[in-house]
Amino acid sequence: MMHFPSRRAVLGAASAITLLALTACGNVAGGATNTAKYPNGPVTITVGQAAGGSTDLIARAVAESASKTLGAPMPVVNKPGANGALATKEVAGKPADGQNLLLLTASLITITPLAVTPEEAVNLDDLDIIAGLSQDDYVLVASKGSGFNNITDVTGAGRNITFGTTGVGTGSQLAQTVLFKQANVKGTDVPFDSGKPALTAVLGNQVELATIQLGEAMPQIEAGKVTPLLVFSEERNSFLPDVPTAKESGYDVPVAQYRAVAAPKGTPQDVKDKLYAALQETFKSDAYKEFNKKNMLSPKEIPGEEVMTQWKDYAAKYKSLVEKYDISLSGTK
Amino acid sequence: MDFLNPVINGFAVVLEPMNLLYCLIGVLIGMLIGVLPGLGPAATIAILLPLTYNVEPVTAIIMLAGIFYGAQYGGTITSVLLRLPGEASSVVTVFDGYQLARQGKAGTALGLAAIGSFTGGTAAIIGLTFLAPVVASFALDFGAPEYTALAMLGILLVATISSGAKAKALIAGAIGLLLATVGRDVFTGENRFTFGSLELADGIDFVPIAMGIFGLGEILYNLEERHRAAKAPSALANVWPSRKDLRQASGSIGRGSVLGFFLGILPGGGATIASMASYAMEKKRAKQPERFGKGAPEGVAGPETANNAAATSSFIPLLTLGIPANATMALMFGALLIQGVTPGPQLVEQEPDLFWGVVNSMYIGNILLLIMSLPLVGIFVKILRVRAAILAPITALITLLGAYTINNSMFDVTLVVVFGVVGYLMKKFGFEAGPLVLAFVLGSLLESSLRRSLLVFGGDPLGFFTRPISATLLIVFVLVALLPGIRIMLSKRKASAAEAASDTKIKETV
Numbered sequence: 001m002m003h004f005p006s007r008r009a010v011l012g013a014a015s016a017i018t019l020l021a022l023t024a025c026g027n028v029a030g031g032a033t034n035t036a037k038y039p040n041g042p043v044t045i046t047v048g049q050a051a052g053g054s055t056d057l058i059a060r061a062v063a064e065s066a067s068k069t070l071g072a073p074m075p076v077v078n079k080p081g082a083n084g085a086l087a088t089k090e091v092a093g094k095p096a097d098g099q100n101l102l103l104l105t106a107s108l109i110t111i112t113p114l115a116v117t118p119e120e121a122v123n124l125d126d127l128d129i130i131a132g133l134s135q136d137d138y139v140l141v142a143s144k145g146s147g148f149n150n151i152t153d154v155t156g157a158g159r160n161i162t163f164g165t166t167g168v169g170t171g172s173q174l175a176q177t178v179l180f181k182q183a184n185v186k187g188t189d190v191p192f193d194s195g196k197p198a199l200t201a202v203l204g205n206q207v208e209l210a211t212i213q214l215g216e217a218m219p220q221i222e223a224g225k226v227t228p229l230l231v232f233s234e235e236r237n238s239f240l241p242d243v244p245t246a247k248e249s250g251y252d253v254p255v256a257q258y259r260a261v262a263a264p265k266g267t268p269q270d271v272k273d274k275l276y277a278a279l280q281e282t283f284k285s286d287a288y289k290e291f292n293k294k295n296m297l298s299p300k301e302i303p304g305e306e307v308m309t310q311w312k313d314y315a316a317k318y319k320s321l322v323e324k325y326d327i328s329l330s331g332t333k
Numbered sequence: 334m335d336f337l338n339p340v341i342n343g344f345a346v347v348l349e350p351m352n353l354l355y356c357l358i359g360v361l362i363g364m365l366i367g368v369l370p371g372l373g374p375a376a377t378i379a380i381l382l383p384l385t386y387n388v389e390p391v392t393a394i395i396m397l398a399g400i401f402y403g404a405q406y407g408g409t410i411t412s413v414l415l416r417l418p419g420e421a422s423s424v425v426t427v428f429d430g431y432q433l434a435r436q437g438k439a440g441t442a443l444g445l446a447a448i449g450s451f452t453g454g455t456a457a458i459i460g461l462t463f464l465a466p467v468v469a470s471f472a473l474d475f476g477a478p479e480y481t482a483l484a485m486l487g488i489l490l491v492a493t494i495s496s497g498a499k500a501k502a503l504i505a506g507a508i509g510l511l512l513a514t515v516g517r518d519v520f521t522g523e524n525r526f527t528f529g530s531l532e533l534a535d536g537i538d539f540v541p542i543a544m545g546i547f548g549l550g551e552i553l554y555n556l557e558e559r560h561r562a563a564k565a566p567s568a569l570a571n572v573w574p575s576r577k578d579l580r581q582a583s584g585s586i587g588r589g590s591v592l593g594f595f596l597g598i599l600p601g602g603g604a605t606i607a608s609m610a611s612y613a614m615e616k617k618r619a620k621q622p623e624r625f626g627k628g629a630p631e632g633v634a635g636p637e638t639a640n641n642a643a644a645t646s647s648f649i650p651l652l653t654l655g656i657p658a659n660a661t662m663a664l665m666f667g668a669l670l671i672q673g674v675t676p677g678p679q680l681v682e683q684e685p686d687l688f689w690g691v692v693n694s695m696y697i698g699n700i701l702l703l704i705m706s707l708p709l710v711g712i713f714v715k716i717l718r719v720r721a722a723i724l725a726p727i728t729a730l731i732t733l734l735g736a737y738t739i740n741n742s743m744f745d746v747t748l749v750v751v752f753g754v755v756g757y758l759m760k761k762f763g764f765e766a767g768p769l770v771l772a773f774v775l776g777s778l779l780e781s782s783l784r785r786s787l788l789v790f791g792g793d794p795l796g797f798f799t800r801p802i803s804a805t806l807l808i809v810f811v812l813v814a815l816l817p818g819i820r821i822m823l824s825k826r827k828a829s830a831a832e833a834a835s836d837t838k839i840k841e842t843v
Contacts, residue, residue, distance in 0.1 A: 082534035
C-alpha cells in the first residue's frame, strides 16, 4: 500500500508553487514601470471576437511584434459579444492613456448599424483610430450542384436562387443582397452563424451560393469543390488573380472587411505617435508579412485619419445603397 | 488500408507525453470524484472546463473524457466497500457488491467490476471506431433539414427516456428551450428577451449555465446533505476473482457490453440507465434470481460493464453528429466549442488527429484505470474523510474564477451564481438538470435548422420528406412519439391481468 502524502507536504508544495508564480509576475511588472512614461505597464488589446477567429489571430500577430518595439507586454483579451459592440463600448469607456487598445472591424461601423437598433450601434466618434491594418476580401462561391461557373450563369438562370450568408448585418449579407438587386435576380437569403457552416452548406449543395471570407474559402476553392464567381473588392485580389471583381462585372457593391487598431477618444497625440511608429515597425517585419500572406489578407496599412474618412464613406455608401434598393438587412422575412 | 491510417495516427497523438499525462490526470480525477458521493462527473467537468482553455483541444478533451469514464470505475469502490454509491451509475452495484464485501469477497466484487468495466469500455471503443467513419461518410448530406429532424428526435427522447418524474423533466426541458431563445435573432437581428442588454445580445452562453447548474448547484446541494458518516472500510483480500467467479460473470459482462453500448448512443440514455437495465436483465435471465441482492457476482459484473460501455458509446452521437446524448456530453460539446472546434459529421475528416486521439486515448485510459483501480483502493477510501467544509469552498472558488476567465466577463460570473441557485433549487425539488441543459443545446439547433430548412424549401414543410435522411429520422420521431400511446392501449386490453410495476426511481445525474 502506498503512503498517502501528509498534509504538511502538500501544503509545502502548494506554497512553493504560489511563491514561484508571484515572483514571476513581479518581474514583468517591475521591468515595465521603470521605462519612460508611455507605455506604463502592459498595453492590452481587446478583441470583440472569440479566440481563434481571424480577427483574434490578427490581434495576436500585431501584439507579438509591436510589444517588442513598445517594450511592454501586449496581452490580447477576448471579449466576444454582439458582433464586437460589447468590447468596443468597453474600451471606449476606458481612460484615454493608450494602455487599452481595441482591434476594430469595419463592418461593426459600416454595416451592423443597418441591422440593429441605434442604441446598440457603435459610434466611430467615441474612438481614435491609430492605424489601419489589412483588408479581408469576400468571395462569392457557387456549389458544384448549382452548375454556375460565372456570374452570368447566375443572372441568366431565371429562377429563385438560394444563397448563404455569414449572418445578419454582415458584409456577406450586404454584398449578396445588393448584388442580387442590381442584377435583378430573385434570391432567398439563408443566414448561417459564421463562414464555416455557410461553406459546408455550399459543399453539401444545400444552398447554391454563399459569400465568405477568402481565407476560409480558399482551401475548398483550391480543391475544386466550390467555384469562385467574383470578389467584392474594388480591385482584383492578388490571391485570386483570375476571378473578376463585382465592379468589372458591372455591379457597384464594394464590400470587404477592414481592420484597424483603435484607442479611446482623446488619447494624447504623443502616445498615438508612439503606437503608430510601433505598428509601422510591425508592418515591416517579415513574420507579420508572412502572417498576412498565409491568411490571404491584403495589407491596408494606412494612417488613422484615412481609416476614419474611408469607413465613414463606406457607411454612407451602404446606407444609400440599402435605401435605394429598399433592402432591409433584418426584416426581410 | 486507408481507413486504418488515421486510426494509427491517433495512437501517435495519444502517446505524446503531454497527452498521456493529461489522460492520467483525467482518469485520476475521475476516480477521485467517483469515490466522493455528491460531486458527479458532470459537475467536475463543468468546474474544470475553463482550466482546459490553454491546452490543445485534443489534450483537453482527452482529460475531460478521462474524468467521465474514470468516474464509472471510482463509483464502484464506495458502493462495494461502504454501501455508499459514489455515482448514480453505481447505485445498483450496492445491492450485490456490498453483500459480497460482507461475505469477505470485496476483492472479488472489485476485481469483477474492474474487469467488466475494462471489457465494456474497450468493446464500446471498438464499436465507436467502426461506426464513426460510417456516419462521417454521410457528412455532407447532413444539412439543415437533417439537423432539424435530429434535434426534434433528441429533445423528444430526452424528455421521455429520462428516469425521473416525467412532468418535471418536461418542465425542465421547456425552460431549457425558453432559455435558448434569448438573444439576437440570427435571422432578423431582432432582440429577444435581452432587456436592452448588450451582454445578452448573443444569447446566454452554454458554459455559465452548465457551470452554474451542475457545478455550483451541486456544491450548494452537497452542503445541505450531511450523509457522509465515515465508516470503517471492509477488509480487502483476494483482489483477483476466482476462475469460477469469472466464468459465472463472463456472460453478464458480454451482455452488459452490448446493452450498454446501445443505451449509451440513445439520446437521453447514459451510464445510469444502462447499469439499471443491465441489473434488471441479469436478474431476469438468472436461473436462481433469489441469489440477487445476496451477493451474486453477475449483479456486480453486468451493471459495471454496462455503465462503462455506455459512458464510452455516448461519445458517438457527439463526435459524429454534434448531438450530445446526455448532460455530460453536453458539457463535452461546450468544451469543444470553447476550443473552437464544432463537433459534427465533418470532425472525423477535418480533425482526424483530434477525433482519433480522443477515441484512442480511451484504450489507454481504460488500461490505466484497470492498473490503478485495485492497488489504489485504500487511498481512495481515505479521501472520503475530506470534509465538505474544506472541499466546497475550494470547488466554488475554482468555479467562479474559471467562469470569469472564459470571456473575461463579470457578467458570466453573475450568470453562474444565478444558475447555481437555480440548479440547487431544481435538485432540492426533484427536477433533473439534464433535460434543461440538453433542451437548451438542442433548442437553438432546432430553431435555426428549422428556419433555415424552411427558407431553402421555400416555406414548404413537405420538403423534409424529400430528403432520405431527414424523412427517416422524422418517421422514427413519429414512432417514438406514438409509442407510449400504443403501449397504454395494449395494457388497457390486458388491464385485468395487470400488476402494479414497482418503479425504481433513481435520479439521473450522469
